Amino acid sequence: MRSGLVQLGAWTTATGAAVALSWLGVHAVLVDTVFEQPAAVQLPSVASSPPAGTTPPVSPSGPPPPSAAAPSPTPDPDPSPTPGAGTGGGSGAGATVSARPTTPARRSSSPPSTVHSYPVLGGRVALDQRPTEARLVSAVPDPGWSVQVWHGDQWMQVSFSKDDRASMVFVSWNGHEPDVQTFVVGN
Numbered sequence: 001m002r003s004g005l006v007q008l009g010a011w012t013t014a015t016g017a018a019v020a021l022s023w024l025g026v027h028a029v030l031v032d033t034v035f036e037q038p039a040a041v042q043l044p045s046v047a048s049s050p051p052a053g054t055t056p057p058v059s060p061s062g063p064p065p066p067s068a069a070a071p072s073p074t075p076d077p078d079p080s081p082t083p084g085a086g087t088g089g090g091s092g093a094g095a096t097v098s099a100r101p102t103t104p105a106r107r108s109s110s111p112p113s114t115v116h117s118y119p120v121l122g123g124r125v126a127l128d129q130r131p132t133e134a135r136l137v138s139a140v141p142d143p144g145w146s147v148q149v150w151h152g153d154q155w156m157q158v159s160f161s162k163d164d165r166a167s168m169v170f171v172s173w174n175g176h177e178p179d180v181q182t183f184v185v186g187n
Contacts, residue, residue, distance in 0.1 A: 120182050121167040122160030123147060127180065134171045134178035 115137055118125045122145040126137035136156060141147040145162045154174040160167050165186035171178050 116180070118169050118180065118182060120160065120169060121165065121184050122162060123167075125158045125169045127169075127171060127178070129171075129178045129180075131177055133173050134180075 114130075115126055115128050118127070123139065123141040125139050128135040128137050134156060136149065136151070136158065139147050139149060139158045139160075141160050145160045148159045148161070150157045150159075155170070155172040157171075158169045163186075165184075167185070168183045169180065170183065171180045173179070
């Protein structure tokens with residue numbers, strides 16, 4: 001009886017240690033790759049007005065605190081036409097172009113970033129593309145699809161798969177601006 005309890009205790013200890021070691025190893029890998037927290041993305045200035053016919057989004061939490069209020073817009077000293085303002089018919093005589101004044105809500109020491117969305121078969125990938133790197137903002141699979149993310153120092157791949165179909169978004173920035181390529185494999 002005593003030898004059976006000793007064997008049971010040894011087996012329990014060895015099994016518990018193996019499970020703990022496996023869980024810690026898998027947890028460390030998953031935290032570093034698939035579930036990496038995305039960096040916060042700077043939103044456009046609140047001072048710019050929305051296009052005609054649209055209403056600005058309303059924050060569900062109510063008005064922002066007084067310290068976060070944007071400064072009042074001031075006219076741009078050198079107004080220039082916006083891209084595409086000169087297209088269309090007409091002689092152009094007597095036409096005036098008014099530029100919208102914009103004032104940045106906050107100045108940041110980090111370089112400007114731009115978020116691009118890439119819809120592919122099986123999901124959508126959003127990347128924060130900076131001049132020297134790209135970061136994953138989100139990778140959302142369509143219902144029934146699975147997503148996997150791999151990345152290195154100068155590249156990243158996001159794959160969506162379902163049955164025998166797959167699509168990939170591959171981005172690299174090895175000494176150049178981020179280059180994004182999309183691929184579809186299967187039917």
